[in-house]
Amino acid sequence: MMNFVTSRFLSISRTKCLDTPSRIVRTLSGGIISKEPDGIAKSYAETGASLPDNVVVLGINKEKLEMQDYRTVDDPVASHCEIVRTTSDYLPHLTPPLVWLHSFESRDFDPHEAIELHPEIFACHPRMDFLHRCKEWQEKFREVDYSWAPTRAEMGRGRKKPWPQKGTGRARHGSTVAPQWKNGGIAHGPRGPRPLFQKILPSVKLSALTSALTIKRIQNNLLIAKDFELSSPDPLLFQEILTDRGVGDKSALLVFADSDNLDESSNVFSVVADWPKVNLMPLIAMNVWSLLHHEWLILSSNALDELERKVSWHLHRYSWIEKPHNYYQDLPFEVREFVPESDENY
Numbered sequence: 001m002m003n004f005v006t007s008r009f010l011s012i013s014r015t016k017c018l019d020t021p022s023r024i025v026r027t028l029s030g031g032i033i034s035k036e037p038d039g040i041a042k043s044y045a046e047t048g049a050s051l052p053d054n055v056v057v058l059g060i061n062k063e064k065l066e067m068q069d070y071r072t073v074d075d076p077v078a079s080h081c082e083i084v085r086t087t088s089d090y091l092p093h094l095t096p097p098l099v100w101l102h103s104f105e106s107r108d109f110d111p112h113e114a115i116e117l118h119p120e121i122f123a124c125h126p127r128m129d130f131l132h133r134c135k136e137w138q139e140k141f142r143e144v145d146y147s148w149a150p151t152r153a154e155m156g157r158g159r160k161k162p163w164p165q166k167g168t169g170r171a172r173h174g175s176t177v178a179p180q181w182k183n184g185g186i187a188h189g190p191r192g193p194r195p196l197f198q199k200i201l202p203s204v205k206l207s208a209l210t211s212a213l214t215i216k217r218i219q220n221n222l223l224i225a226k227d228f229e230l231s232s233p234d235p236l237l238f239q240e241i242l243t244d245r246g247v248g249d250k251s252a253l254l255v256f257a258d259s260d261n262l263d264e265s266s267n268v269f270s271v272v273a274d275w276p277k278v279n280l281m282p283l284i285a286m287n288v289w290s291l292l293h294h295e296w297l298i299l300s301s302n303a304l305d306e307l308e309r310k311v312s313w314h315l316h317r318y319s320w321i322e323k324p325h326n327y328y329q330d331l332p333f334e335v336r337e338f339v340p341e342s343d344e345n346y
Contacts, residue, residue, distance in 0.1 A: 085115035085301070089312050094119035097217065101301070104226045107240050115224060115301075117217065118308045120315055126211040131288065133200055134208035138289040140196040149189030153178045158184070205288070206314055212291040223247070223298040229254055230267040238271045242278075251277040253294035255286050257303040283307060 038320045087096050096116040102109060117123070152158075158177030165172050181189040223245060230238060242252065254272065256262050262269070272280045281290065283303045291297060299307070 048102065073168060081112060081114045084113045087116045087118045087308065089316075090119050094123070098121050099217070099222065099224055101247060102223050104225055104230055104238070104241055106231075107237065107244060109244060115304075117304075118312060121210050121308060121311050122213050122217045122222075123212045124207075124214050126214050127207050128211070130208040131211050131292070134205055134288045135292060136289065137198060137200050137205075140198070143196045144192070145190065145194040145196060146192045147190040148192045149186035151187070151189070152179060152185030155185050181324065202314075206311070208288045209291075210311065210315075212288050213297075216291065216297045220246070221296045224304055225298060225299060226301050227260060228254065228262060228266070228268045228300055230271065233267040233270045235271045236274060238268075239275075247296050247298075249277065250295040251293070252279075252296035252298055253286075253290055254278065254280045254298045255283055255303050255307075256280070257283045257306045259302045259306070259307050260300050325326050 083098070086099060090096065096119045098114045098116060100111045101113040101115050154177065155177040158175045158181075160175075161169060162173050162176050173181075173183075177184045179185055213222075242248070254268070268280065272278050279290075279294065283306055286307075
């Protein structure tokens, strides 16, 4: 029960220590619960997390928890880390999580800068059902089922009655291509080509994207880099840089923005070209299927800014799609009236 509660219903609070060895959750009595992470709960090993007020721990789970005084927990992040980026436009009761800001200029990494992430994008409640629906939609929306079976009318034979209606002692039949006959026509069989495209709501796709980003963060599979500028096009150097940051030989997805000014002459392009487990993708092409099929997600700071700006706008915009609306009246910002200077009677 505890693993299910901690993995699915823990709300995110401000990080107390990014290198905390144990998971810390706030209890109903005001103290904190310290427990070594196991299973899916390992995703909270580097973040503070709080239990909802209506969650009560019963049974043997109480014996597995060790109570500590909340005042004894220090805050090393605030003491030696500089928060170089803050976020805004989120609900006031939410707390943005903190992550390290990485740099690929050198192999060694000394964490001294942290950034805030949007809590409604990287700390939402993961909807696993929406993730599955969006994954199935992306896998099948281009597929076509070409299976086809002929009916009794399309067999081209068997028009003649096999034997007389009476006098033979056999069952009466009027054709040898009826569905009950061997090598006969198929009733209610596949009649391809049939597209496997299915339409899902935009809100489902948006929730699936935020759920995938949240899962990447709570599983510690999210890296935020200042940029993707490498000092050398040597693949071994870049592999050592990722290994020192915990990526190792796992699959990774590098997402960049247009403002990063990356082209085919950049070192990162030549490094990723011969690396089958690492892919480079622009932000406009980032999707749920690619996030789920790569264990690590590496975002540039420019891509993070643009991602939060676009997703936050869609989270708080008016519900236009599939509803009648007035485009100029329903815009979430003020549209200034344009009056042509040449038209005096406008």
